[in-house]
Amino acid sequence: DQQVKQNSPSLSVQEGRISILNCDYTNSMFDYFLWYKKYPAEGPTFLISISSIKDKNEDGRFTVFLNKSAKHLSLHIVPSQPGDSAVYFCAASGGSGGSNYKLTFGKGTLLTVNP
Amino acid sequence: ETGVTQTPRHLVMGMTNKKSLKCEQHLGHNAMYWYKQSAKKPLELMFVYNFKEQTENNSVPSRFSPECPNSSHLFLHLHTLQPEDSALYLCASSQEGASGGDTQYFGPGTRLTVL
Numbered sequence: 001d002q003q004v005k006q007n008s009p010s011l012s013v014q015e016g017r018i019s020i021l022n023c024d025y026t027n028s029m030f031d032y033f034l035w036y037k038k039y040p041a042e043g044p045t046f047l048i049s050i051s052s053i054k055d056k057n058e059d060g061r062f063t064v065f066l067n068k069s070a071k072h073l074s075l076h077i078v079p080s081q082p083g084d085s086a087v088y089f090c091a092a093s094g095g096s097g098g099s100n101y102k103l104t105f106g107k108g109t110l111l112t113v114n115p
Numbered sequence: 116e117t118g119v120t121q122t123p124r125h126l127v128m129g130m131t132n133k134k135s136l137k138c139e140q141h142l143g144h145n146a147m148y149w150y151k152q153s154a155k156k157p158l159e160l161m162f163v164y165n166f167k168e169q170t171e172n173n174s175v176p177s178r179f180s181p182e183c184p185n186s187s188h189l190f191l192h193l194h195t196l197q198p199e200d201s202a203l204y205l206c207a208s209s210q211e212g213a214s215g216g217d218t219q220y221f222g223p224g225t226r227l228t229v230l
Contacts, residue, residue: 002157032216043119043205043221044158051216089158093217101146101209101217102171105157 003027004092006106014114019077021109023090026071031094034103035064035075038087048075052094080113087111118142119222121206127228128196136191136225138206147189148219149181150205158205164189165211196229203227 005024013019021035031052036044050057050064050073057064063076077084090106119140128134140147149161163171164183178200180192189206203226207219 004157034218036221041124041223041226043121043207043223046218046220049218101211102160102163103158103219107155107157 002106003030004090004104004106006088006090006109008109009107010110010112012112012114013080015082016079019075019080019084019111019113021075021077021088021090021111023073023075023106024071025073025092025104027092027094027104028071029094030092030104032092033064033066033073034091034093035062036089036091037084038089038108044089047088077111080111082113082115085111085113118220119206119208121204121222121225123225124223125226125228127230128193129230130196130198132196133192133194135193136204136206136227138189138191138222140187140189140206140208140220140222142208142220144208144220145186145211146209146217147183147186148207148209149179149189149191150207150221152203152205152224154202162191193227196227198229201227201229 034049035047038044048059048062066073087108089108091103122137147164150158161175162181167183182190203224205224206222209217209219
């Protein structure tokens with residue numbers, strides 16, 4: 001059973017517009033959430049994270065929103081640029097039993113930003 | 116020097132070969148990880164090392180043998196692999212793989228093909 005779900009395999013937006021990538025999770029013990037970006041033939045690059053004590057974290061063009069009651073988080077990119085075209089992974093950690101550092105990843109969403 | 120490096124970037128091997136993947140991190144971190152990424156699947160955690168000690172083996176077959184001689188270096192020794200082991204193998208490091216809120220930083224990966 002997937003504990004972190006990215007239900008949209010792909011998303012296409014126009015340059016300059018907002019990109020919204022979504023992620024849902026099922027494990028209520030998760031308390032730390034991250035977004036990674038991955039280009040082909042490269043490893044994932046850390047983008048931004050958020051702790052469960054917050055509902056928003058912003059870093060430049062990237063903002064992550066967390067809705068704990070809905071077990072949902074989203075990554076907003078504004079304005080979107082062609083160089084943002086990549087696969088975006090949502091990941092979560094937390095829980096008990098000494099394994100709270102382990103990251104659980106979603107399958108990723110391919111973002112394409114068209115010029 | 117970039118944060119986490121991996122060599123080789125590409126590897127083709129036969130099922131009877133023995134090869135090793137190497138990972139090095141220059142971030143001063145104490146935890147290192149091996150992940151496997153197969154097509155259309157989420158990243159799968161394989162092994163975790165904390166302060167050179169293995170703290171996680173995620174039911175990985177014995178044909179994969181990790182080695183962590185110090186906190187900066189991690190190896191994955193491969194022998195008698197199967198074609199289904201073909202995947203992208205990613206190394207990551209984090210400050211301390213024992214608590215939540217710990218961000219992992221990834222290397223570029225080794226693309227492994229088993230013939």
